[in-house]
Amino acid sequence: MKSYRDRAIVLRTYKLGEADRIIVLLAEQKGQIRAVAKGIRKPTSRFGARLAPFNLVDLQLHKGRAMDTITQADLIAGYGTPVAAQYPNFAAAKVMVEAAQKLTDGVAESQAEHFALLHGGLAALAAGRIDPTMAASSYLLRSMSLAGWTPSFGVCAVCGATEGLRSFSPEAGGFVCSACLGQGALAVPPGTRDLVESLMRSDWKSVEMAPPAAKAYALTVATRWTEWHVEQRLRSVEHLRSEQR
Numbered sequence: 001m002k003s004y005r006d007r008a009i010v011l012r013t014y015k016l017g018e019a020d021r022i023i024v025l026l027a028e029q030k031g032q033i034r035a036v037a038k039g040i041r042k043p044t045s046r047f048g049a050r051l052a053p054f055n056l057v058d059l060q061l062h063k064g065r066a067m068d069t070i071t072q073a074d075l076i077a078g079y080g081t082p083v084a085a086q087y088p089n090f091a092a093a094k095v096m097v098e099a100a101q102k103l104t105d106g107v108a109e110s111q112a113e114h115f116a117l118l119h120g121g122l123a124a125l126a127a128g129r130i131d132p133t134m135a136a137s138s139y140l141l142r143s144m145s146l147a148g149w150t151p152s153f154g155v156c157a158v159c160g161a162t163e164g165l166r167s168f169s170p171e172a173g174g175f176v177c178s179a180c181l182g183q184g185a186l187a188v189p190p191g192t193r194d195l196v197e198s199l200m201r202s203d204w205k206s207v208e209m210a211p212p213a214a215k216a217y218a219l220t221v222a223t224r225w226t227e228w229h230v231e232q233r234l235r236s237v238e239h240l241r242s243e244q245r
Helices: 080-084 087-104 112-127 132-146 192-201 204-209 212-230 237-242
Strands: 003-016 020-027 031-037 056-062 068-077 167-169 174-176
Touching: 003 031, 003 087, 003 112, 020 087, 020 112, 031 056, 031 087, 080 087, 080 112, 087 112, 087 132, 087 212, 087 237, 112 132, 132 192, 132 204, 132 212, 132 237, 167 212, 192 204, 192 212, 212 237
Parallel strands: 031 068
Antiparallel strands: 003 020, 003 056, 020 031, 056 068, 167 174
């Protein structure tokens, strides 16, 4: 099969030569794809802005030896423009797509659950429905859970205690009690554990009611958990953190 179709979200793009771009995509059926959009940087390009980051597109691609080529792109949802209109939403979307790229890199198989999760996150940001920092934190925690890494938040990750879970340790596997503190554990304010549980469930009513101090730590908890397991920094997080200061 030399040609195929798939729905995909544009994660990022790179310049290639004088007129082309490499488009990094999270496709619903094929997983992460790097494909060439020929002539996209020309004013007369048939692709226009359809292949801008964060957009949801229906694609036709032609298989190539080294890299596939995009031959047709139909816009399903243009999330890029509304997301970019508010910098906090843009920064949160950057965190989401960076994490998605790292988690699906080299996985050439169906990523329907990751695709659906990212689609939902970008749609919520574009609509301005939820706090962008909470949206990014929820996405990181839930995408890591899809990848098989769910933090322990109901009991101590070390001893199983149910009380005094006031610190978070990625190395230990989640929240820990005062008796099991290890090097690198992050002390968190009251309500943080409950907030993480709400973010994992996308319980937005509970998230809205969480203490401000706990909300201030949610992104740090989600970022540390993600970076520990992917063994790479999430560079986009710093831009989102700057909005919290």
